Amino acid sequence: MKTNFLGLKLKNPIIVAAGPWNRDGINIRKGIAAGAGAVITETIVSDALLDVRPRIAYNGTGAQNIRLYSDIQVESWQREMDIAKSKDSIVIASVSAHTPSELAYLAMKMEKFGADAIELSISSPMGESLEVVASNADRVYQMTKEVVENIKIPVMVKLSQNATNISKVAKTVKKAGGSGVSAINTIRCILGVDIETMKPMLPTYGGYSGVPIRPLGLASVATIAQTVDIPLCGIGGIENYKNALEYISLGASAVQIGTSVMLNGFDVITKIVNDLEKWFDENDIKDIKEIRGQALKHLKSFEEIKIEPITCHSDDKECAENCHLCMNSCIYGAITREEGIIKIDKEKCTGCGLCNFICPVKKLRLDW
Numbered sequence: 001m002k003t004n005f006l007g008l009k010l011k012n013p014i015i016v017a018a019g020p021w022n023r024d025g026i027n028i029r030k031g032i033a034a035g036a037g038a039v040i041t042e043t044i045v046s047d048a049l050l051d052v053r054p055r056i057a058y059n060g061t062g063a064q065n066i067r068l069y070s071d072i073q074v075e076s077w078q079r080e081m082d083i084a085k086s087k088d089s090i091v092i093a094s095v096s097a098h099t100p101s102e103l104a105y106l107a108m109k110m111e112k113f114g115a116d117a118i119e120l121s122i123s124s125p126m127g128e129s130l131e132v133v134a135s136n137a138d139r140v141y142q143m144t145k146e147v148v149e150n151i152k153i154p155v156m157v158k159l160s161q162n163a164t165n166i167s168k169v170a171k172t173v174k175k176a177g178g179s180g181v182s183a184i185n186t187i188r189c190i191l192g193v194d195i196e197t198m199k200p201m202l203p204t205y206g207g208y209s210g211v212p213i214r215p216l217g218l219a220s221v222a223t224i225a226q227t228v229d230i231p232l233c234g235i236g237g238i239e240n241y242k243n244a245l246e247y248i249s250l251g252a253s254a255v256q257i258g259t260s261v262m263l264n265g266f267d268v269i270t271k272i273v274n275d276l277e278k279w280f281d282e283n284d285i286k287d288i289k290e291i292r293g294q295a296l297k298h299l300k301s302f303e304e305i306k307i308e309p310i311t312c313h314s315d316d317k318e319c320a321e322n323c324h325l326c327m328n329s330c331i332y333g334a335i336t337r338e339e340g341i342i343k344i345d346k347e348k349c350t351g352c353g354l355c356n357f358i359c360p361v362k363k364l365r366l367d368w
């Protein structure tokens, strides 16, 4: 599972994402000990502030955070990096700032403290300004260029799904000399409102993360992979090895995991690394390149899709007891159940495909 990413030799493509689980040297070591190919520090800024309280909410599927970066001053990161770094560890420093020179200053400091690469976190959805930067290709160019010109280690830029043209921003990173991009950062959200108290779950807008953002991360990674030739790191909603493979199949060379570590601890990294290794062995995959981007050939533009006269069919698997899910969800009224047998009216079925995903026993199929 060895992976060459940003010119770094990773023992596997699993990276612990930037966040408070990597808030200091001791925590970074936990990710390394769990088997991660690399670990990214919590984002380091020049005006380290105390955290607001509360700052993290969870609704059972996704999380919202208003955590505002590392509360350790940049100079003190020397000590944390000394603790974090060991012979076989790869530590990427995440830095954020509002101006190119401030960003370059932080990157230079972290290079001096032993970081193997830099991730520019210029796409936070908390506060409006960085979200605006993330969509502005010229600003991203200036920031990336200033950092690249001042350090020798590789620079990866973390992109936002909120950018209207993520490909344009990724192209800009390449033009500025960036070694890669990671996508996606959290997405601006309000997780919910308590209707008894009329209070939102957290007192300001925050970043949405976890399983529900995975489809958005996958789309961003695929879009970049189809349009820009640049090393890519997939992020968003990864909770198991299959999710990591989804990102890799859409063009990612490595992936990052955040919320899943926050909810389950670093053991989730060990499990994903082990499961992925097993999958590589079982499928006789010797190099990640054999699977990287393989799903892209099945991903067409809407205009390329031909309208075929295909309809759904059902096999002879037993239905789940008292299950009516396929019938209830067939908006074309094509599915009936007669004497326990599912019947599909081929005249009424328009081949939408929804029932395939609804059926709990996977009895219904539409081949395309």
Ligand SMILES: Cc1cc2nc3c(=O)[nH]c(=O)nc-3n(C[C@H](O)[C@H](O)[C@H](O)COP(=O)(O)O)c2cc1C
Pocket (backbone or CB within 6 Å): 017, 018, 019, 020, 042, 043, 056, 063, 064, 065, 067, 069, 070, 094, 121, 158, 184, 185, 186, 207, 208, 209, 210, 211, 213, 235, 236, 237, 238, 256, 257, 258, 259, 260, 262
């Ligand atoms: C509590 C929390 C704090 C985070 N802090 C940072 C941060 O300091 N810097 C950063 O670039 N991203 C930060 N993120 C975003 C994650 O690195 C990641 O991009 C995002 O959560 C999506 O991945 P996930 O669904 O695996 O969490 C944070 C996410 C969470 C949930």
